[in-house]
Amino acid sequence: MDNRNLLLAVVLSGLLILGWDVGMRYFYPEAALSAQVDPAKPTPTAATAAQTSTTAGAGSLGGDAAAARKVNLTTALASPNRVAIDTPRLAGSINLVGARIDDIVLKDYRETVKKASGPVRLFAPEGTPGQYFAEFGFVSGGARQPSNLLWQADGTKLTPTTPVTLTRTDANGITYRIQFAIDKDYMIAATQSVTNAGAAPAVVQPFALIKRTSTNATIDQYVSHSGPVGVFGDTLWDPHSYDELAELGGEKPEGAPDWLGFTDQYWLAALVPGDGKGNVTVDDAGFRSLGNKLFRTDLLYGATTVPAGGSLTQATRLYAGAKDSGILDKYEEGGITYFGKAISWGWFEIFEKPILWLLRTLNGLVGNFGVAIILLTVIIRGLMFPVAQKQFSSMAQMKAVQPRMKEIQERFKDDKARQQQEIMKLYKDEKVNPLAGCLPLVIQIPIFFALYKVLVLSIEMRHEPFFLWIKDLSAPDPAHILNLFGMLPYEVPMGFLAIGPLAVLLGITMYLTFKLNPAAMDPVQQQMFAIMPWILMFVMAPFAAGLLLYWVTSNVLTLAQQSYLYSKHPQLKAATAAADKKDAG
Incomplete structure (x- = not known):
């Protein structure tokens, strides 16, 4: 799953969770809320x-x-x-x-x-x-x-x-x-x-x-x-x-x-x-x-x-x-x-506990929690690869018909009803399902959110070292600009510029995955995706080092996955190259 979709998955996860919570509190208030009473008069x-x-x-x-x-x-x-x-x-x-x-x-x-x-x-x-x-x-x-x-x-x-x-x-x-x-x-x-x-x-x-x-x-x-x-x-x-x-x-x-x-x-x-x-x-x-x-x-x-x-x-x-x-x-x-x-598993407990079991097992085998996180990410991405391949294939089909879609939009720009009819006919003739890329995304949302929660809740990650300067995967990256990447012998309060090596790697790998993706047709979306990696670099910097390690690993796997899938869908690679050439011109 590319990071553009991952961002969408995070947003949809948040909306799903907040919407579910609001709904449950509305329809079942007695299960979510308790009666307030005077504590001195039970x-x-x-x-x-x-x-x-x-x-x-x-x-x-x-x-x-x-x-x-x-x-x-x-x-x-x-x-x-x-x-x-x-x-x-x-x-x-x-x-x-x-x-x-x-x-x-x-x-x-x-x-x-x-x-x-x-x-x-x-x-x-x-x-x-x-x-x-x-x-x-x-x-x-x-x-x-x-x-x-x-x-x-x-x-x-x-x-x-x-x-x-x-x-x-x-x-x-x-x-x-x-x-x-x-x-x-x-x-x-x-x-x-x-x-x-x-x-x-x-x-x-x-x-x-x-x-x-x-x-x-x-x-x-x-x-x-x-x-x-x-x-x-x-x-x-x-x-x-x-x-x-x-x-x-x-x-x-x-x-x-x-x-x-x-x-x-x-x-x-x-x-x-x-x-x-x-x-x-x-x-x-x-x-x-x-x-x-x-x-x-x-x-x-x-x-x-x-x-x-x-x-x-x-x-x-x-x-x-x-x-x-x-x-x-x-x-x-x-x-x-x-x-x-007592552990705040939430609604995705059915995914979180197996993930935690696998993480513990891997840590027991390799003896390093950071390496276990990397291996866990590889395994999950491997299991989700068929889903990602289906999503990528759908994206390739959609990209192939985009020039004809744009032509229809221009030809019938004053007749929206006819425009929609012609686009639907195009989908039918070319056997393209515009929703096919959404289902894999929906399937992946609970799995990736569950992985995030496991890394937050798992006491096994507390004070676990990785390599070199990372002594605690449950804490933010200790080496950052404000302490000269660990060279200063004292702690500096974390702030907006507390960008450590893992956060920098996150920004770079996310930027590369965005560059490898087909360019968005909307110029506003293009600008948003251009700056998004660097915004997330600052946003994610205060997060636990284990979470950043997972995301960097996921980005690297995304790059490898996209390179492979591009070889299977040359029309999508050609469309990306053409879009990049157009942007450069």
């Missing part, structure tokens, strides 16, 4: 209402808007009131003050490309610049128990083989327990239980929450959502960025929660009530803005009266880790509804 479901109507003392988690004091990360993590977390993928600790998981680092991922940069920190204690944590607790008698209570632990380290139980007993003889277990990936299971050894019944509601700052969040994009996310009533819910949620104040999506949390481009923290199938009664499940760029997602279970001598148990899971599609899909297969959709 609206109970029918089942919850039936339960709480006979249970006095049901409460809420409150606004929690008070600003926490600023805390130094090193000082906070040095507290003796902590239980260590250690798994093949995670490290960190549980804060015994408040039963908070507020210290999580991801062993498999570094903060930057520098090896000494340390692992990615996902969770951090409240009050630190990057505060982000999960808390488990109880609402008792309608009041949320304080978050500064100290729990006792029966172990010193949480590992996949050693669970840890936190315990606390209040003045009424009620014992609260939270047992934490963790697997070898990113899932922590919290089993909250209550044993009433007192003389009077107690009304108790287990809860879980995730609280974070948005100051370190990734940018919310159309192709990669960053912000509140979840599945409610078996429907993916992710309409708002953090700024939009701040404007709303809070939102409670419609439907029973399967899971809910916050997502970044590569990371996810999510609460999973029960088995993740939305069959647990909750009083509140939603999102709220706390001000000062702080946000919280709440999961408050229904109020239950625990009689003297009775007990209560509630299970919740916490996912805190990387958005690795293989791991997320494994949990989805285990029962969590649409958990794999």
Whole structure:
């Protein structure tokens, strides 16, 4: 497919996606939007209402808007009131003050490309610049128990083989327990239980929450959502960025929660009530803005009266880790509804996942993600070659009859109806189908858009080097004019002139493919296609190096493909040469 058609494919893809989104929101508003509610006054479901109507003392988690004091990360993590977390993928600790998981680092991922940069920190204690944590607790008698209570632990380290139980007993003889277990990936299971050894019944509601700052969040994009996310009533819910949620104040999506949390481009923290199938009664499940760029997602279970001598148990899971599609899909297969959709696959998921699988396989074979992108592009272009050949053949037929079409247009310029009749007759006599070149284009749109999304969403590309100066394919080309193509020993802010070698190669190869194409009949189109490669060179320069590598490779393959197809359609090559000669004259 030549780049003129690729540009058209990009435009059509955008129109298709935006049009689909508008249409779905118009015809099915309940699936795309959720009801806005006052976050401090959750609206109970029918089942919850039936339960709480006979249970006095049901409460809420409150606004929690008070600003926490600023805390130094090193000082906070040095507290003796902590239980260590250690798994093949995670490290960190549980804060015994408040039963908070507020210290999580991801062993498999570094903060930057520098090896000494340390692992990615996902969770951090409240009050630190990057505060982000999960808390488990109880609402008792309608009041949320304080978050500064100290729990006792029966172990010193949480590992996949050693669970840890936190315990606390209040003045009424009620014992609260939270047992934490963790697997070898990113899932922590919290089993909250209550044993009433007192003389009077107690009304108790287990809860879980995730609280974070948005100051370190990734940018919310159309192709990669960053912000509140979840599945409610078996429907993916992710309409708002953090700024939009701040404007709303809070939102409670419609439907029973399967899971809910916050997502970044590569990371996810999510609460999973029960088995993740939305069959647990909750009083509140939603999102709220706390001000000062702080946000919280709440999961408050229904109020239950625990009689003297009775007990209560509630299970919740916490996912805190990387958005690795293989791991997320494994949990989805285990029962969590649409958990794999935490990655913003969109409507072309049916194409994107096979492409990602192929990219992973190629990377495993060659050991270089950049080479894998090149090989992937070659394979996809090879598979699409018959389609491109059909499109090129149609273009050749259309080009062959263009002189006669122009003659008809001149002869019947004052009679549009007759002009159209004669052109249609020409098509019929010459067996030319003017729409034949459009169908291959439509077929290719989802495939090429899917490839683009895979390169954006794939965590496998993060911090992966290629050759020479390209140390991170998920970041823009680091060598550009502003830093003298990497010669300056410091970083220069990216700007309009931040044109790196890959962007220059993109402009050159695109210009060559345009020159090889037949010249457009319309002079305005000719001028547009003449400057388009250089405009795209500037537009694409800030994109990830992996995307530019794909596009440059695609352009080179287009040049080879066009050269071959011209040899099969000499009339089109002759028409191009004649057009170029006319332009030169």
